[in-house]
Amino acid sequence: MERIEPTVAHASGDYRVEVDAGLRPRAGFTLFELLIVLVILMVLLGMGVPAFYAIKKSSAISTTRSMVQAISAAIASYQTKAWVTGVQTVAGGPWQSRAYRMWDCNGDHLLDGDPAVDPLGILGTADHAAILASGYRGFIKMAQPTIPKRLIKGGHVVDPWGTPMRITYSGDNVYAADTSKLFGTAALGVWSAGPNKRDVVTGATDATAKSDDITSWSRR
Ligand SMILES: [Ca+2]
Numbered sequence: 001m002e003r004i005e006p007t008v009a010h011a012s013g014d015y016r017v018e019v020d021a022g023l024r025p026r027a028g029f030t031l032f033e034l035l036i037v038l039v040i041l042m043v044l045l046g047m048g049v050p051a052f053y054a055i056k057k058s059s060a061i062s063t064t065r066s067m068v069q070a071i072s073a074a075i076a077s078y079q080t081k082a083w084v085t086g087v088q089t090v091a092g093g094p095w096q097s098r099a100y101r102m103w104d105c106n107g108d109h110l111l112d113g114d115p116a117v118d119p120l121g122i123l124g125t126a127d128h129a130a131i132l133a134s135g136y137r138g139f140i141k142m143a144q145p146t147i148p149k150r151l152i153k154g155g156h157v158v159d160p161w162g163t164p165m166r167i168t169y170s171g172d173n174v175y176a177a178d179t180s181k182l183f184g185t186a187a188l189g190v191w192s193a194g195p196n197k198r199d200v201v202t203g204a205t206d207a208t209a210k211s212d213d214i215t216s217w218s219r220r
Protein backbone atom coordinates (compact mmCIF):
# COMPACT_ATOMS: atom_id res chain seq x y z
CA MET A 1 0.00 0.00 0.00
CA GLU A 2 1.28 3.41 -0.84
CA ARG A 3 2.18 5.42 2.17
CA ILE A 4 0.22 8.65 2.71
CA GLU A 5 2.38 11.63 3.43
CA PRO A 6 0.30 14.79 3.82
CA THR A 7 1.92 17.98 2.68
CA VAL A 8 1.56 21.12 4.80
CA ALA A 9 2.06 24.54 3.26
CA HIS A 10 4.32 26.87 5.21
CA ALA A 11 5.70 30.34 4.53
CA SER A 12 9.23 29.00 4.61
CA GLY A 13 8.31 26.24 2.12
CA ASP A 14 6.43 22.92 2.03
CA TYR A 15 7.49 20.17 4.43
CA ARG A 16 6.21 16.68 5.06
CA VAL A 17 4.45 15.38 8.18
CA GLU A 18 5.07 11.76 9.10
CA VAL A 19 1.89 9.80 9.89
CA ASP A 20 2.24 7.90 13.14
CA ALA A 21 2.61 4.20 12.34
CA GLY A 22 0.43 3.30 15.37
CA LEU A 23 -2.60 5.04 13.85
CA ARG A 24 -2.51 3.11 10.58
CA PRO A 25 -4.69 -0.04 10.26
CA ARG A 26 -2.93 -3.36 10.63
CA ALA A 27 -2.87 -5.63 7.61
CA GLY A 28 -4.54 -8.75 9.10
CA PHE A 29 -6.17 -10.45 12.07
CA THR A 30 -4.69 -12.10 15.08
CA LEU A 31 -5.36 -15.78 15.65
CA PHE A 32 -7.67 -14.88 18.52
CA GLU A 33 -9.79 -12.61 16.33
CA LEU A 34 -10.06 -15.33 13.69
CA LEU A 35 -11.18 -17.81 16.33
CA ILE A 36 -13.90 -15.42 17.53
CA VAL A 37 -15.13 -14.98 13.96
CA LEU A 38 -15.16 -18.76 13.44
CA VAL A 39 -17.12 -19.33 16.63
CA ILE A 40 -19.68 -16.68 15.63
CA LEU A 41 -20.01 -18.24 12.16
CA MET A 42 -20.52 -21.68 13.66
CA VAL A 43 -23.21 -20.40 16.01
CA LEU A 44 -24.98 -18.66 13.12
CA LEU A 45 -24.76 -21.79 10.97
CA GLY A 46 -26.02 -23.90 13.84
CA MET A 47 -29.07 -21.66 14.07
CA GLY A 48 -29.52 -21.26 10.32
CA VAL A 49 -29.28 -24.80 8.98
CA PRO A 50 -32.18 -26.31 10.97
CA ALA A 51 -34.26 -23.20 10.24
CA PHE A 52 -33.47 -23.56 6.53
CA TYR A 53 -34.59 -27.20 6.49
CA ALA A 54 -37.73 -26.40 8.47
CA ILE A 55 -38.66 -23.72 5.94
CA LYS A 56 -37.88 -26.06 3.04
CA LYS A 57 -40.04 -28.82 4.54
CA SER A 58 -42.99 -26.57 5.25
CA SER A 59 -42.74 -25.12 1.74
CA ALA A 60 -42.76 -28.66 0.26
CA ILE A 61 -45.81 -29.50 2.35
CA SER A 62 -47.73 -26.45 1.16
CA THR A 63 -46.73 -27.20 -2.47
CA THR A 64 -48.13 -30.70 -1.99
CA ARG A 65 -51.33 -29.43 -0.39
CA SER A 66 -51.87 -27.21 -3.43
CA MET A 67 -51.09 -30.11 -5.76
CA VAL A 68 -53.57 -32.56 -4.26
CA GLN A 69 -56.25 -29.87 -4.41
CA ALA A 70 -55.35 -28.90 -7.99
CA ILE A 71 -55.33 -32.53 -9.15
CA SER A 72 -58.68 -33.30 -7.49
CA ALA A 73 -60.18 -30.17 -8.99
CA ALA A 74 -58.79 -31.00 -12.46
CA ILE A 75 -60.25 -34.52 -12.29
CA ALA A 76 -63.61 -33.33 -10.99
CA SER A 77 -63.75 -30.73 -13.72
CA TYR A 78 -62.82 -33.28 -16.39
CA GLN A 79 -65.41 -35.77 -15.19
CA THR A 80 -68.21 -33.27 -15.50
CA LYS A 81 -67.48 -32.66 -19.18
CA ALA A 82 -65.97 -35.90 -20.54
CA TRP A 83 -66.56 -39.61 -20.60
CA VAL A 84 -64.29 -42.26 -22.07
CA THR A 85 -66.23 -45.35 -23.18
CA GLY A 86 -63.35 -47.68 -23.96
CA VAL A 87 -62.07 -47.70 -20.44
CA GLN A 88 -65.47 -48.66 -19.03
CA THR A 89 -65.47 -52.03 -20.80
CA VAL A 90 -62.31 -53.22 -19.04
CA ALA A 91 -63.17 -55.63 -16.21
CA GLY A 92 -61.34 -55.39 -12.92
CA GLY A 93 -61.49 -54.49 -9.24
CA PRO A 94 -63.51 -51.96 -7.31
CA TRP A 95 -62.16 -49.22 -9.56
CA GLN A 96 -64.02 -50.91 -12.40
CA SER A 97 -66.38 -48.11 -13.20
CA ARG A 98 -65.28 -45.78 -15.94
CA ALA A 99 -64.84 -42.63 -13.91
CA TYR A 100 -62.77 -44.43 -11.32
CA ARG A 101 -60.35 -46.36 -13.42
CA MET A 102 -59.62 -43.59 -15.85
CA TRP A 103 -57.10 -42.18 -13.42
CA ASP A 104 -55.60 -45.42 -12.17
CA CYS A 105 -55.91 -47.88 -15.01
CA ASN A 106 -53.74 -50.57 -13.46
CA GLY A 107 -55.25 -50.35 -9.98
CA ASP A 108 -51.99 -49.75 -8.10
CA HIS A 109 -53.30 -46.50 -6.54
CA LEU A 110 -50.61 -44.49 -8.28
CA LEU A 111 -52.26 -41.78 -10.31
CA ASP A 112 -51.61 -42.65 -13.96
CA GLY A 113 -50.04 -39.65 -15.58
CA ASP A 114 -49.45 -41.40 -18.89
CA PRO A 115 -50.68 -44.97 -19.62
CA ALA A 116 -48.14 -45.26 -22.43
CA VAL A 117 -45.39 -45.05 -19.79
CA ASP A 118 -47.09 -46.97 -16.96
CA PRO A 119 -46.32 -50.64 -16.55
CA LEU A 120 -49.90 -51.96 -16.74
CA GLY A 121 -49.21 -55.27 -15.06
CA ILE A 122 -52.70 -55.82 -13.64
CA LEU A 123 -54.65 -55.07 -16.80
CA GLY A 124 -52.34 -56.81 -19.23
CA THR A 125 -51.45 -55.98 -22.79
CA ALA A 126 -54.96 -56.28 -24.29
CA ASP A 127 -56.53 -53.94 -21.75
CA HIS A 128 -53.62 -51.57 -22.08
CA ALA A 129 -54.23 -51.48 -25.82
CA ALA A 130 -57.98 -50.98 -25.23
CA ILE A 131 -57.30 -48.02 -22.95
CA LEU A 132 -54.99 -46.38 -25.45
CA ALA A 133 -57.42 -47.15 -28.32
CA SER A 134 -60.19 -45.41 -26.37
CA GLY A 135 -58.27 -42.19 -26.72
CA TYR A 136 -57.30 -42.02 -23.08
CA ARG A 137 -53.87 -40.47 -22.71
CA GLY A 138 -53.59 -40.31 -18.96
CA PHE A 139 -54.24 -37.81 -16.27
CA ILE A 140 -51.65 -35.25 -17.31
CA LYS A 141 -52.88 -34.93 -20.87
CA MET A 142 -56.59 -35.42 -20.19
CA ALA A 143 -57.21 -33.28 -17.12
CA GLN A 144 -54.37 -30.86 -17.85
CA PRO A 145 -53.64 -29.94 -14.27
CA THR A 146 -51.32 -27.14 -13.27
CA ILE A 147 -48.32 -29.17 -12.11
CA PRO A 148 -44.70 -27.95 -12.16
CA LYS A 149 -42.69 -29.85 -14.83
CA ARG A 150 -40.09 -30.90 -12.25
CA LEU A 151 -42.83 -32.91 -10.50
CA ILE A 152 -43.65 -35.08 -13.50
CA LYS A 153 -41.33 -38.09 -13.67
CA GLY A 154 -41.58 -41.42 -15.50
CA GLY A 155 -45.15 -40.75 -16.59
CA HIS A 156 -46.23 -40.02 -13.02
CA VAL A 157 -46.90 -36.91 -11.03
CA VAL A 158 -44.58 -37.05 -8.02
CA ASP A 159 -44.60 -35.10 -4.79
CA PRO A 160 -41.62 -32.96 -3.70
CA TRP A 161 -40.12 -36.05 -2.04
CA GLY A 162 -40.15 -37.93 -5.37
CA THR A 163 -43.00 -40.32 -4.48
CA PRO A 164 -45.78 -40.76 -7.08
CA MET A 165 -49.08 -39.17 -6.15
CA ARG A 166 -51.76 -41.61 -5.02
CA ILE A 167 -55.42 -41.84 -5.88
CA THR A 168 -58.26 -43.62 -4.12
CA TYR A 169 -61.95 -44.09 -4.78
CA SER A 170 -64.92 -44.13 -2.49
CA GLY A 171 -65.34 -47.86 -3.17
CA ASP A 172 -61.85 -49.20 -2.60
CA ASN A 173 -61.56 -48.33 1.11
CA VAL A 174 -57.84 -47.60 1.09
CA TYR A 175 -58.46 -45.04 3.79
CA ALA A 176 -61.20 -47.15 5.34
CA ALA A 177 -63.73 -45.10 7.27
CA ASP A 178 -62.25 -41.87 5.96
CA THR A 179 -63.80 -42.47 2.55
CA SER A 180 -67.41 -42.00 3.64
CA LYS A 181 -67.35 -38.21 3.42
CA LEU A 182 -64.15 -37.41 1.63
CA PHE A 183 -64.49 -37.15 -2.04
CA GLY A 184 -67.81 -35.54 -2.72
CA THR A 185 -69.28 -35.77 -6.19
CA ALA A 186 -65.95 -36.74 -7.76
CA ALA A 187 -66.02 -39.89 -5.55
CA LEU A 188 -62.27 -39.97 -5.35
CA GLY A 189 -59.39 -38.50 -3.44
CA VAL A 190 -55.75 -37.75 -4.17
CA TRP A 191 -52.96 -37.93 -1.66
CA SER A 192 -49.22 -37.84 -1.12
CA ALA A 193 -47.32 -40.23 1.16
CA GLY A 194 -45.76 -37.13 2.73
CA PRO A 195 -42.18 -36.44 3.87
CA ASN A 196 -41.74 -39.95 5.34
CA LYS A 197 -42.62 -41.51 1.94
CA ARG A 198 -44.60 -44.26 3.69
CA ASP A 199 -48.30 -44.97 3.47
CA VAL A 200 -50.84 -47.74 2.80
CA VAL A 201 -49.54 -48.05 -0.77
CA THR A 202 -46.01 -48.84 0.44
CA GLY A 203 -47.57 -51.36 2.83
CA ALA A 204 -47.14 -49.24 5.97
CA THR A 205 -50.36 -49.10 7.97
CA ASP A 206 -48.99 -47.74 11.26
CA ALA A 207 -50.18 -44.39 12.54
CA THR A 208 -46.78 -42.71 12.04
CA ALA A 209 -46.70 -43.63 8.35
CA LYS A 210 -50.17 -42.23 7.88
CA SER A 211 -49.79 -39.16 10.08
CA ASP A 212 -47.89 -37.04 7.54
CA ASP A 213 -49.90 -38.10 4.48
CA ILE A 214 -51.21 -35.06 2.66
CA THR A 215 -54.74 -35.71 1.42
CA SER A 216 -57.14 -33.81 -0.78
CA TRP A 217 -59.78 -34.39 1.88
CA SER A 218 -59.86 -33.30 5.47
CA ARG A 219 -58.87 -36.04 7.90
CA ARG A 220 -59.89 -34.20 11.03
CA1 LIG B 1 -51.70 -46.50 -11.60
Ligand SMILES: [Ca+2]
Pocket (backbone or CB within 6 Å): 192, 193, 194, 195, 196, 197, 198, 199, 208, 209, 210, 211, 212, 213
Ligand atom coordinates in the same frame (compact mmCIF):
# COMPACT_ATOMS: atom_id res chain seq x y z
CA1 LIG C 1 -46.72 -40.88 5.12
